[in-house]
Amino acid sequence: MSSEAAAHHDDHTPSYWSWKRWVYSTNHKDIGTMYLVFAILAGIIGGAMSGLIRWELAEPGLQVFNNGFWGNSHNYNVITAMHGLIMIFFMVMPAMIGGFGNWFVPLMIGAPDMAFPRMNNISFWLLPFSFSLLLLSMFVPGVGGDNGFGGGWVMYPPLSTSGHNGPAFDLVILSLHIAGVSSILGAINFITTIFNMRAPGMTLHKMPLFAWATLVTAFLLLLSVPVLAGALTMLLTDRNFGTTFFDPAGGGDPIMFQHLFWFFGHPEVYILILPGFGIISHIVSTFSRKPVFGYLGMAYAMVAIGFIGFIVWAHHMYTVGMNVNLKAYFVAATMIIAVPTGIKIFSWIATMWGGSISFRTPMIWAIGFIFLFTVGGVTGVMLANAGVDQAFHDTYYVVAHFHYVLSLGAVFSIFAGFYYWYEKIFGVKYNEMLANIQFFFFFVGANLIFFPQHFLGMAGMPRRYVDYSDGYAFWNMVSSIGYVVMLVGMFFFLLVLVESILLRNTPKRRPEANPWGESATTLEWTLSSPPPFHQFNELPKIK
């Protein structure tokens, strides 16, 4: 490219309405925005599915999946499986890593773009195809005369092999393969960007914590997703080409799949939450007007969590009949995770300690996150003990636990980051009142949904039940009411978006480069809102 062409390229920002800008995009900010929009759309679909689940479970008996419009109990299983897969692969991961990661890792480390801009494009554009295949799977034969794959997001064989003879699950495999390729490409891109494109003077030990979080997350992706790909390929050949990797009749073992799946699956849950840890650190520091307490401890706590995350996978499998000494090891290893997690919780509080806290919208979400993540974390300590897990395994106690760390942990940190960077991304201020109302409904609603599920789990209610016995009626009703409350919050979220679009040209909504003041120290706040199409043509120097 001649220097003239490069100069021309620099000052030319393509129109929002040019389709080429988006389809051919190699710009990390545009790709990040597409990821965010994609995540919102997928989140609405996945959230609507959880609405069907809570509607079905509101009362004993079959309300929704009663052989009517929504189908039968198999279709309920399809909905729970798709809800899990969509929320993990097409909502949280695209929002955190694809959305915020793409937007802010280059900005925070002072880089002009990602290391491999074209690979970034393909990382994103694989996702709509992957998502389409997943949605399509719901409408092709799964088992018998029923459509869709109803084997849970964990896809355990033999239910996913001989238990689902139709092509629906083959589409799910293909979908996840494509999503996996997208994740691996993204991870390679982030690792290369962070290692090679930091601004002069920005050593790893000066790098913002969100970039640290993304770096650790990218390594987890790079090491765990190929294991999932291998396991899925073995499922594919077991189903279609006569291999028996997981079929005992041919010398295989169904438990082997569970080991492979959870070797991916456990790091995956840290992939979902680690970027949130990074976001929360920035927000807490900004609004407390204090530097992050124990910066290095925070960074290496994430590294430790990422490392330990790889050696605890079988705590998802305490009831498969494992050797008791092996179970004892996984109990010990799992409980150790509580230590670095505790360091993070206490360091956030210590960051606030002595600060001058202003309760702007992102800070409210962040404080909500810290408390709810603590609740989800301590029930994790309970479940880590194989002895008591024999009572809680596959009950609603587990459902409550992982929704506290994901639905109230990861999702709250996504909203915290969304409002923290809203102005920077979209170039318009949002209505704080509406956003705070959304927080209120989300906080009350999510707690109302998930706290009673601890009680259901203690009383023994199993997961993935379309219809429960009458002794579980009351708390299920409370939980379903909580869903309605959260739905109101969701409407306020959409209202925030629409309102800010409609009022974008009014003077009150004009964006500032740095609306949060001098305690917002990372490099994205040194640029205009939204930043120029290409930034840091002259690299910033970090002292």
Place this chain on the structure above:
Amino acid sequence: MRFQAALIAFIASILFASGASATVRGIATDKQVSLQEAATPVMEAITSFHSMVLWIITIITLVVLALLLWVIVRYNAKANPNPSKFSHNTLVEIIWTAVPVLILVVIAVPSFRLLYLEDVLPTEQNEAGETVSAVDMTIKVTGNQWNWTYAYPDQGGFEFISSMVAAEDIGPGQHRNLSADLPMVVPAGQTVRLEVTASDVIHNWAMPAFGIKMDAIPGRLNETWFYVEQEGVYFGQCSELCGRDHSFMPIELHVVPQDVFDRWIAAAQNDPYTAPEVLTAYYQTQGETQLAALR
């Protein structure tokens, strides 16, 4: 006198309206906020361990909540306009690393004791002072889509299939989604070994009041055990997603005295599908005895 007669008639009507069925012990009650009542030593151990850990995690959560509320009240922008700039305190960091480690050790010791209690089959000393297995009998459980096969290898090897009673067929004293047509029967006060497997996909034989949850996996024989003193009916449910009717393959288990169990075995060896009549007759006489005692 008339009041007493009315009371007896009332109690009698309850006893007979319920088909004079046995006392149900292992079942969830609505609005329950605790574990199901323990029926085995293992579940008693789980319950006490759970209570201990629940105390610890509740206190931790409340401490975090208190700290958050304190910083919100004390260090908001109005109360503290000038933030301090510290970002390190080695002593505090050592404390909040070391104290959680100590708490985890406190949890781990009883946790391992519980784990080995559950997992290792009980043993006893015989007259010669040798350690021998304390298992009195074995039952083989096979999970199928969507019912359970129970086999009694020690009592002649008969087996039968136990399916859910459909909602429209629920009789008096039965429970929707929990009652089975042919219950599993075990004697009270005996150590029972379960061998659990499956014929098609993975299932899970779970009995909350016993503290048991064991995967039923094709091609694999998993082993667990229980010991119940108290007679009664206990309910459990399949706890590993197994397809369309995963919610509809419950476990109904009757714990009866040894002599009733022996009569049930004799009948079941002949025809397992009519053997529950022995139980019905037993509950009937038991109901009459209770009634006579009242008179």
